[in-house]
Amino acid sequence: MSPLQFAWRSLSRQPARAWLGLTGMAVVGALLFDMLLLSRGLLVSFRDLLESTGFDIRVTATEALPGMGPALSDAASTAERLRGLPELADVVPVRFGSVALDDGDADGGGLRGAKRRGLAIVASEPRRRAEWKVVQGSDLAERGPGGRPEIVVNRAFAREEKVEPGSLVRLGSAPPAREFRVAGIVEFPFEAAGERMAGVTLAGFLDAFPAARRDEADLLLVASRPAVGAEAAVAAIRRARPDLHTFSIEDVLERLRQAEFSYFRQVSVVLATIASFFALLLVTTLLTVSVNQRLGEVAALRALGFSRRRITADLVAESALLVGGGGIVAVPLGLALARALDSILRRMPDLPQRLHFFVFEPRALALHAGFLVLAALLAAAYPVLLAARLPIAATLRKESVS
Amino acid sequence: MSARAAIVEARGLAKVYPMPAGPVEALREVSLTVEPGDYVAISGPSGCGKSTLLHLLGCVDTPTSGSLLFEGRPVLALREEERSRIRLRRIGFVFQRFYLLPMLTAWENVELVQSEAGLPAAERRARTRELLTYVGLADRAGHRPSQLSGGEMQRVAIARALANRPGLVLADEPTGELDEETGEQIADLFDRVNADGTALVVVTHNLALAGRARRRLAMRSGRLAEPAAVAAT
Amino acid sequence: MSVRLLVLFLALGLGAPARAAAGAASGSEAPEILVSRGLLRECGLSPGDVVMLSADPHGADARLFRVAGVYEPVPDPARFTAKRLEARMHLPDLLALTADPGEAAAADAVGAINIALKDPADAPAFARELAARAPAMSVVPAAAADDEHFVIIERFHLAISVVTMIGSTAFLLALMVIRADERREVAGLLRLLGLRRRRILAQALLEGLAIASAGAVFGVLFAAATQGAVNAFFQWRYDTTLVFVRVTPAIAARCVALALPLGVMAGLMASWTLLRRPVLDLLRR
Numbered sequence: 001m002s003p004l005q006f007a008w009r010s011l012s013r014q015p016a017r018a019w020l021g022l023t024g025m026a027v028v029g030a031l032l033f034d035m036l037l038l039s040r041g042l043l044v045s046f047r048d049l050l051e052s053t054g055f056d057i058r059v060t061a062t063e064a065l066p067g068m069g070p071a072l073s074d075a076a077s078t079a080e081r082l083r084g085l086p087e088l089a090d091v092v093p094v095r096f097g098s099v100a101l102d103d104g105d106a107d108g109g110g111l112r113g114a115k116r117r118g119l120a121i122v123a124s125e126p127r128r129r130a131e132w133k134v135v136q137g138s139d140l141a142e143r144g145p146g147g148r149p150e151i152v153v154n155r156a157f158a159r160e161e162k163v164e165p166g167s168l169v170r171l172g173s174a175p176p177a178r179e180f181r182v183a184g185i186v187e188f189p190f191e192a193a194g195e196r197m198a199g200v201t202l203a204g205f206l207d208a209f210p211a212a213r214r215d216e217a218d219l220l221l222v223a224s225r226p227a228v229g230a231e232a233a234v235a236a237i238r239r240a241r242p243d244l245h246t247f248s249i250e251d252v253l254e255r256l257r258q259a260e261f262s263y264f265r266q267v268s269v270v271l272a273t274i275a276s277f278f279a280l281l282l283v284t285t286l287l288t289v290s291v292n293q294r295l296g297e298v299a300a301l302r303a304l305g306f307s308r309r310r311i312t313a314d315l316v317a318e319s320a321l322l323v324g325g326g327g328i329v330a331v332p333l334g335l336a337l338a339r340a341l342d343s344i345l346r347r348m349p350d351l352p353q354r355l356h357f358f359v360f361e362p363r364a365l366a367l368h369a370g371f372l373v374l375a376a377l378l379a380a381a382y383p384v385l386l387a388a389r390l391p392i393a394a395t396l397r398k399e400s401v402s
Numbered sequence: 403m404s405a406r407a408a409i410v411e412a413r414g415l416a417k418v419y420p421m422p423a424g425p426v427e428a429l430r431e432v433s434l435t436v437e438p439g440d441y442v443a444i445s446g447p448s449g450c451g452k453s454t455l456l457h458l459l460g461c462v463d464t465p466t467s468g469s470l471l472f473e474g475r476p477v478l479a480l481r482e483e484e485r486s487r488i489r490l491r492r493i494g495f496v497f498q499r500f501y502l503l504p505m506l507t508a509w510e511n512v513e514l515v516q517s518e519a520g521l522p523a524a525e526r527r528a529r530t531r532e533l534l535t536y537v538g539l540a541d542r543a544g545h546r547p548s549q550l551s552g553g554e555m556q557r558v559a560i561a562r563a564l565a566n567r568p569g570l571v572l573a574d575e576p577t578g579e580l581d582e583e584t585g586e587q588i589a590d591l592f593d594r595v596n597a598d599g600t601a602l603v604v605v606t607h608n609l610a611l612a613g614r615a616r617r618r619l620a621m622r623s624g625r626l627a628e629p630a631a632v633a634a635t
Numbered sequence: 636m637s638v639r640l641l642v643l644f645l646a647l648g649l650g651a652p653a654r655a656a657a658g659a660a661s662g663s664e665a666p667e668i669l670v671s672r673g674l675l676r677e678c679g680l681s682p683g684d685v686v687m688l689s690a691d692p693h694g695a696d697a698r699l700f701r702v703a704g705v706y707e708p709v710p711d712p713a714r715f716t717a718k719r720l721e722a723r724m725h726l727p728d729l730l731a732l733t734a735d736p737g738e739a740a741a742a743d744a745v746g747a748i749n750i751a752l753k754d755p756a757d758a759p760a761f762a763r764e765l766a767a768r769a770p771a772m773s774v775v776p777a778a779a780a781d782d783e784h785f786v787i788i789e790r791f792h793l794a795i796s797v798v799t800m801i802g803s804t805a806f807l808l809a810l811m812v813i814r815a816d817e818r819r820e821v822a823g824l825l826r827l828l829g830l831r832r833r834r835i836l837a838q839a840l841l842e843g844l845a846i847a848s849a850g851a852v853f854g855v856l857f858a859a860a861t862q863g864a865v866n867a868f869f870q871w872r873y874d875t876t877l878v879f880v881r882v883t884p885a886i887a888a889r890c891v892a893l894a895l896p897l898g899v900m901a902g903l904m905a906s907w908t909l910l911r912r913p914v915l916d917l918l919r920r
Contacts, residue, residue, distance in 0.1 A: 300501030305490020
């Protein structure tokens with residue numbers, strides 16, 4: 001009878017205890033698994049978002065996040081110069097702004113600006129727009145019919161304002177508002193749930209923000225040539241324009257890892273540690289009690305010639321069955337729990353709709369398995385010590401007296 | 403005098419247990435030889451050192467002083483793993499409280515020690531069937547200890563002790579938890595085991611069981627003596 | 636409406652304050668600024684230093700300021716992971732530093748106006764009224780601004796607590812089953828002597844209550860004793876004065892109130908698994 005078979009029989013001897021141990025392990029394991037998903041979930045999800053735009057490099061004037069710091073001046077010539085670099089496939093200037101929507105009320109043409117009526121604007125050149133995906137209508141043209149500027153809006157805006165391709169909307173950062181023709185309905189990768197967003201051309205941006213400085217960009221989106229790669233392209237831009245701040249996706253993620261996302265990483269580390277400790281405590285307690293209750297049996301087995309190694313193998317197998325059984329159930333349980341926790345956290349305001357806190361990665365599964373193996377070994381350590389160092393004769397004597 | 407080599411040869415064995423109130427001498431200058439086919443019964447009052455001697459003979463414990471040879475090998479010089487191997491292959495143990503594994507059937511309890519000794523599955527099956535028939539429990543092979551009576555459990559324990567064809571079976575109060583009639587049945591079984599060539603050392607209070615042994619020894623205060631000698635002191 | 640100070644989020648890199656050359660001519664007459672503790676440390680400043688600030692990434696139109704002092708920014712739970720590299724200055728100085736000279740209106744433009752009401756409880760009504768009267772403005776009561784974040788974080792923590800409690804309950808139940816099993820024979824003997832199940836269950840209930848009470852009190856005391864260490868770690872990690880963990884009487888009471896019924900339930904369930912069995916089964920070895 002192999003140690004695993006023996007362990008199975010030992011566990012089935014106390015089914016209630018074994019089931020409770022497995023349940024506890026499954027719940028704790030699910031928590032551990034979720035914390036592993038959380039520890040990198042935001043980064044993985046954010047990387048997907050960044051990559052989905054098709055641009056792997058960002059260039060800004062300073063280290064501040066785009067829109068939070070000074071803008072790039074001479075954007076057009078800067079973009080043109082960078083386009084000349086052989087390492088780069090494309091460069092697109094982008095501007096960000098926020099306007100109020102004019103509903104055309106007869107109150108002096110003022111812009112109604114309660115928070116609900118705000119609109120975030122993304123502007124870029126009409127050459128390549130991975131910043132959004134058209135889901136209805138068409139993409140922007142430099143000028144629409146009748147020379148009217150065009151706009152693409154997201155679903156939330158279209159739904160709330162009841163607009164569709166061809167509708168006219170009036171917007172502006174200050175009176176008087178300018179009329180835009182809705183060319184299409186689009187999806188922005190970074191749009192938050194319920195956030196109202198729109199895209200315009202760089203020229204359209206100046207129509208919406210007449211006071212904005214000309215030829216500025218909050219951000220240059222850069223695509224490296226696939227054969228070159230982001231790192232070489234970043235180095236080329238830094239050589240050409242050392243005054244600018246150039247970030248690859250990895251740089252952005254590293255920065256987020258250090259700052260903005262670090263809270264969830266810390267929380268996941270703390271909770272994973274607690275969950276591991278809890279799992280260890282649970283299994284160690286169950287095994288120790290189990291060994292203590294059958295000291296006589298263990299001593300008898302040793303007297304019958306079972307080696308210390310065999311007794312150790314039996315206990316490690318018992319620990320592995322408890323931890324492994326619970327750990328396997330923990331994976332689907334953890335995935336279900338992760339969905340629930342993710343749906344709670346994703347209700348945070350201003351969070352990109354496509355951003356997730358819990359993202360499955362094979363790496364998390366491997367780590368989960370690694371943690372469980374370690375937990376099983378550590379949990380078995382004390383009971384193994386207890387059983388292996390058991391004085392056979394003294395225990396048999398004591399047991400026969402009791 | 404027998405020309406055969408002794409299974410166990412103990413000379414001047416002593417065992418001292420360190421206790422908070424001072425050392426306790428459990429065995430003093432005990433010498434004993436067990437030869438193949440022997441049937442030795444050791445009797446004596448509780449706490450006189452019978453079980454301690456049995457544990458030393460069975461390589462479960464080591465003496466504080468003296469020499470002990472098992473099949474010619476000095477036990478004290480052996481590592482714990484080697485002593486384990488001797489216990490598994492050359493010695494059978496029968497305990498007062500049976501110590502059958504409750505989650506295993508009678509069959510599995512008997513097969514377990516053979517499996518640990520590395521016997522092939524087919525050989526294990528044949529030997530287990532043979533042993534359960536030998537102890538009269540072939541029809542209870544699938545029963546767990548909780549489904550067996552005390553006498554049946556002890557018979558399974560005897561079958562387990564014989565599983566690896568040991569040269570020596572050591573029994574510690576094998577009838578201690580059994581009624582008189584069942585004790586008689588166990589004594590009969592021991593007679594058969596011994597008649598089949600296995601040496602037996604039985605520690606017992608049961609005079610009827612002790613009376614069946616060819617050599618009866620008595621213990622007093624850690625010393626071993628023939629009954630006559632004991633009576634004379 | 637007077638707004639005396641605004642927070643300027645300084646861009647790093649070229650936007651960071653450059654220490655002015657020693658003995659700069661107008662250094663002593665430069666307007667004063669307060670710098671955050673983080674900025675002071677990051678740039679190696681000290682009160683009395685004269686620095687150049689510019690809103691332009693290339694340092695154009697830089698102006699001299701004298702560091703009058705250092706301040707601890709009000710901890711912002713929504714941004715506690717960010718470095719607080721900030722400075723405070725008088726509004727006219729900020730406008731002079733940041734306004735576009737080509738745009739006349741920019742010299743009189745602010746990003747936000749903070750309003751202190753005589754009665755803070757009036758904030759929601761005031762915000763509604765002001766939004767109606769000045770439709771171009773976004774009016775948000777300060778207390779409500781970040782509430783949603785914390786409601787969600789609280790929900791997340793609550794969900795984690797529920798999961799932890801389910802795991803703990805299984806653990807507790809396993810321990811109680813072990814305890815009950817250890818006393819199988821005693822329970823059988825007591826029943827054989829004529830004690831009723833209810834009497835034995837009452838004993839188990841009391842024991843469960845005692846274990847759960849001791850566990851809950853220990854848990855609360857442990858949390859109270861370690862909260863300082865947890866706070867100290869996170870405050871060190873994020874360089875903030877925010878308090879992350881606080882064991883309040885309400886939380887302690889909730890913890891005990893949850894633990895006690897769970898302990899009692901676990902004790903009763905474990906005992907019942909024994910007591911429902913026939914007496915002789917309990918006594919059989």
